[in-house]
Amino acid sequence: MVSLSIKTITDKQGSPVRSEIVLMDVTERIRSEAEKKRLEEELAHSARLASIGKLAMGFAHEISNPLTNIQLATELLERKTKNKAILDRVDVITKNVDLASSVVRNLLDFSRQTQLDIRPIDLGRIVEDSIEMVSPRLKNVKVVKKIGRLPNIMGDDKQLKQVFANILINAAQAMPNGGKLTVKTGVEDRFAIVSFSDTGVGISEENLRHIFDPFFTTKEVGSGTGLGLSLAYGIVKVQGGDITVESKLGSGTTFTVHMPLSAEQGGKIQ
Numbered sequence: 001m002v003s004l005s006i007k008t009i010t011d012k013q014g015s016p017v018r019s020e021i022v023l024m025d026v027t028e029r030i031r032s033e034a035e036k037k038r039l040e041e042e043l044a045h046s047a048r049l050a051s052i053g054k055l056a057m058g059f060a061h062e063i064s065n066p067l068t069n070i071q072l073a074t075e076l077l078e079r080k081t082k083n084k085a086i087l088d089r090v091d092v093i094t095k096n097v098d099l100a101s102s103v104v105r106n107l108l109d110f111s112r113q114t115q116l117d118i119r120p121i122d123l124g125r126i127v128e129d130s131i132e133m134v135s136p137r138l139k140n141v142k143v144v145k146k147i148g149r150l151p152n153i154m155g156d157d158k159q160l161k162q163v164f165a166n167i168l169i170n171a172a173q174a175m176p177n178g179g180k181l182t183v184k185t186g187v188e189d190r191f192a193i194v195s196f197s198d199t200g201v202g203i204s205e206e207n208l209r210h211i212f213d214p215f216f217t218t219k220e221v222g223s224g225t226g227l228g229l230s231l232a233y234g235i236v237k238v239q240g241g242d243i244t245v246e247s248k249l250g251s252g253t254t255f256t257v258h259m260p261l262s263a264e265q266g267g268k269i270q
Ligand SMILES: Nc1ncnc2c1ncn2[C@@H]1O[C@H](COP(=O)(O)OP(=O)(O)OP(=O)(O)O)[C@@H](O)[C@H]1O
Pocket: 106, 166, 170, 171, 174, 198, 200, 201, 202, 203, 207, 211, 216, 217, 218, 219, 223, 224, 225, 226, 227, 228, 229, 230, 253
């Protein structure tokens, strides 16, 4: 990209003497400004995540004690009565307490500052394990695996399993009437990548801007807290990776997890 400026040089009386035309290559400057903007946005996002994390943690602790008390009192009530009408109501209370408890658990997971356990890991293996773990939810889905050989990378296997599980569960939920899920691994630049492509409902452009925001959900109350992807994003970013997403409304979505290869691997498959 080029910037053009014209300067007219005048004499003491102000009459034009000559013009100077300056052409400048500003490609690099524009690129670095865009990069600066991206970094600023990323920093703001991390700060937002951290403050929401703190809030969520306090909130979850405050809510979990009364929930436990309700649970205990309900169990006592259940044992003390044989009245069907009361037992039916007790059932409703139990179900709702369970629901609220699972939201609280998700919140605690989201905000917990767990220690990273970084060691050499086999990403392909972790992907396979995650698919296996989520398989009860993938009953209507045809899973196509293109899992090639990957070099071992440094990472936290438990946390990455959670990342893949969250993406897989979302994909299953996006295909309520079944569909196809293609899981691919590979190497791109200095990153090992894992992509998950579904043939589900897709994500609108407007929603695409918010999907990594904590508590953003399009799911019904009680079926989604909107923490799955923000949690996944945080986990991957902390390990030097990234998650990207491409989607077309009505035809499907691809989530790609990028994890850095260690320096000595330099992008080569061993
Ligand atoms: N594969 C997908 N296809 C279509 N929409 C998706 C997909 N993955 C995520 N989304 C959209 O992104 C939103 C946020 O996802 P996220 O996993 O963070 O929260 P959630 O699934 O709604 O709730 P939770 O994961 O906490 O149960 C979803 O509500 C959905 O609208």
